[in-house]
Amino acid sequence: xxxxxxxxxxxxxxxxxxxxxxCSYKTxxxxxxxxxxxxxxxxxxxxxxxxxEREKHSGRLRVTLDTSKKSSSLLITASRAADTASYFCxxxxxxxxxxxxxxxGTRLLVRP
Amino acid sequence: DTAVSQTPKYLVTQMGNDKSIKCEQxxxxxxxxxxxxxxxxxxxxxxxxNNKELIINETVPNRFSPKSPDKAHLNLHxxxxxxxxxxxxxxxSSQRAGGSGSSYEQYxxxxxxxxxx
Numbered sequence: 001x002x003x004x005x006x007x008x009x010x011x012x013x014x015x016x017x018x019x020x021x022x023c024s025y026k027t028x029x030x031x032x033x034x035x036x037x038x039x040x041x042x043x044x045x046x047x048x049x050x051x052x053e054r055e056k057h058s059g060r061l062r063v064t065l066d067t068s069k070k071s072s073s074l075l076i077t078a079s080r081a082a083d084t085a086s087y088f089c090x091x092x093x094x095x096x097x098x099x100x101x102x103x104x105g106t107r108l109l110v111r112p
Numbered sequence: 113d114t115a116v117s118q119t120p121k122y123l124v125t126q127m128g129n130d131k132s133i134k135c136e137q138x139x140x141x142x143x144x145x146x147x148x149x150x151x152x153x154x155x156x157x158x159x160x161x162n163n164k165e166l167i168i169n170e171t172v173p174n175r176f177s178p179k180s181p182d183k184a185h186l187n188l189h190x191x192x193x194x195x196x197x198x199x200x201x202x203x204x205s206s207q208r209a210g211g212s213g214s215s216y217e218q219y220x221x222x223x224x225x226x227x228x229x
Contacts, residue, residue, distance in 0.1 A: 033217060035220075037153075040223075041222060041223070042116070042202055042204075042220035042221050042222045042223050043155075043202070043204075043218075043220040044220070045217040045218065045219065048216070048217055086153060088155065098143065098160070098162075098167070098168075098206075098208055098216075099157055099160070099168055100157065100218060101157070102147075102154075102155040102156075104152075104153070104154060105153050105154075105155075
C-alpha cells in the first residue's frame with residue numbers, strides 16, 4: 001500500500017504567493033525527502049530531512065517534519081512560474097532496504 | 113554531462129513482444145533502481161541493485177528481469193509485453209551509506225515511456 005499521501009492533490013496559486021504541500025505517512029522512517037517532477041521529466045531531489053530533525057531550509061524551500069504526527073510539509077516561498085511541477089514526498093524506511101516509498105504527489109500550478 | 117541516462121526515451125511495441133531498456137549512471141554511485149510510474153503519476157519501486165547484487169525485488173511479474181553488468185549499468189528486460197505494462201519507467205541511482213537504515217537522495221533518469229498496443 002502507499003506509504004505517503006499528499007495533500008492537496010492539486011494546487012493553483014499566483015506568482016509571488018507561498019505554496020504549502022503536506023505529506024502524511026504510516027510507518028516509522030529514517031528520513032523523508034521531497035522531489036520535484038517537471039512534466040515529461042525525471043524526478044529531481046530537493047531536500048532531505050532526517051527523523052531527528054524538525055525543520056530544514058534550502059533557498060526558498062522550507063520543510064518541516066513531525067514524527068509524532070507522521071507528517072511533513074513543504075513550503076515554497078515567493079513562488080515563480082518555473083516552480084510549476086509535481087512535488088512528491090518520499091520516505092526512507094527504518095530498515096536495511098534503503099527503499100524509498102513515494103507519495104501520490106501534489107501538482108502545483110503557479111500562474112504568472 | 114548526463115548523470116543518469118536511459119535509452120530509449122520512447123518505446124512503442126505490440127503485445128507479446130520482448131523489449132529492453134538500458135540505464136547508465138556516471139555519478140560513481142553503487143546503488144541503482146527501477147521505478148514504474150503509471151498514468152496517475154504513482155511511482156513504485158520495482159528493483160534495486162547494490163554493487164551488482166539484487167537488494168530490492170518488489171512484487172513484480174517475473175516477465176520483468178533486471179540485469180546489472182556492472183555498478184554503473186542497470187538494464188530492464190521485459191518479456192511478453194502486456195497492455196498493463198504501458199507506463200513510464202525511471203532508472204535512478206544513489207550512494208548507499210555504510211551500515212543499515214539510511215537511504216540517501218536518488219538521482220533519476222529522464223524516463224522511458226513504454227506504450228504497448
